[in-house]
Amino acid sequence: MGGMANTPLAHALAAAAHGFRVIPLTRAKLPAVRSPHHHDPVPLPCRGACGRLGHGVHDASADPEAIRALFAAAPWATGYGIACGCAPHHLIGVDLDLKHEARIDGAAALERLARRYAFTVPRTVTVLTPRGGRHLWLCGPPGLTVPNSAGRIAPGIDIRGTGGYLVGPGSATSRGRYRLAPGSPAWRPAPAPSALLGLLHPPVRTPPGRTTPRPATGGASGRDAALVRFVRESQEGRRNDRLFWAACRAYETGAGDALAPALIGAALHTGLTRREAEATVASAARGTARHPLPPAA
Template structure:
């Protein structure tokens, strides 16, 4: 990466702390970081003025927003040297090794304010899933950023209030404001007793809800309810389609979920999941073996429970 020269401008009053926090995240925890302004936007001006530019860093320059993020401490130092006005840092989601997925639970006070925390709790109760203890950041407005991880390199969407009012998601191509950053209303910080060492896996049901809600069929007026067998199968199929690496593992996971459900037709599940796997480029024979193995595993689990 070509380092941009900051000229004679001296670092701002919050630069050193932001740089130190970003280096800690990158060096100690492998989290890809890049500098942000106090308004929570990328601190380095865009490398391409053309609105149609599709470069995400291949040019070798800084100035590609979240695509600049790196866990290499030398790269992080270079990025901050190019942004002496930085007051915080962002952490890129969807990158190895953590494949970070963020839940942004917003909280707005006043008349008609939104409480994303309460709305998310209601969502979890409605669809019967629990959020495990995980790294949690308290935002400047009193909301929460919950850090989760997905098991494979699937593309997780960035959404705003799709799951519930005030519940946003940060996935592939998105970023979370790192703890220690200074925003317009205050500083981001880890919640008491929380930290980056433990990032829990995203609950399967939550992932299904998110990916199912993103399905193009959502606009149809003839859709069955979100919790119906077909909608749950649709969510599993969409998850398989979204996976770019670890495709076999994802297919096995989705097939086990489908075969374990007593109200999902195994023949329909087999056909739909096989078609989705083939769309990702997985060889047919390999996909068939994986689905058959998942069917046997689900059958053994049912026998054990009985």
């Protein structure tokens, strides 16, 4: 297939037609539209409020006219990036590196995590990278901010979350072309397993010698109340995911046993059965007990 159908703009428009927000990229996989503030004596912390193009992932759009304007401003673009964390997909990218010389295999590391935390890696959109790695596309729960990370959950596994982007299939880079894996579903990311979601947030650490203060009245702290509210606002299809994530955060900070009844109560409010809610909280408790936080450096 040639002509317009195989241009970066055409690939980007195809992604946008499925609800993904895109930006043009250079051969180095960087945003192609230059910042309008590059001549400023002191760069502004602008995310597009100035109304001009050139703010990286903050320019990302699913609107065809806006996308054509972005590519018109960067005719040198050879690919496109897909913004993560945006509605409707709330995309999470799992970047699995393969580096033989360093003995790093992200796919094997993910399978080990799946066995350890008892989840199944779903069949989902899979993009092959020029160096032998792959990107897995997953849907996250609405309202959950997943941070970007590199090698935090395991060597060879990078996470692209809110504020990050994935190189889209069909993009050409200095190392080669990104392409959809044979047999991969197209444009339909699978939901992220709840146990994997629990690993994607860095744990909240308490400095050595300090404990988290709690009100003398026995009421929940602001953080605990936010976790309960996060579960209570869950929608069908995301209830277990949110409950597991919130319970993991509670147990990591030592508040799990005290907060478990409130979390379970919030889950019952969403329609989960008591048996489902108690099993999910127990799974979070077991996971954090098996893998406690390492000592602070």
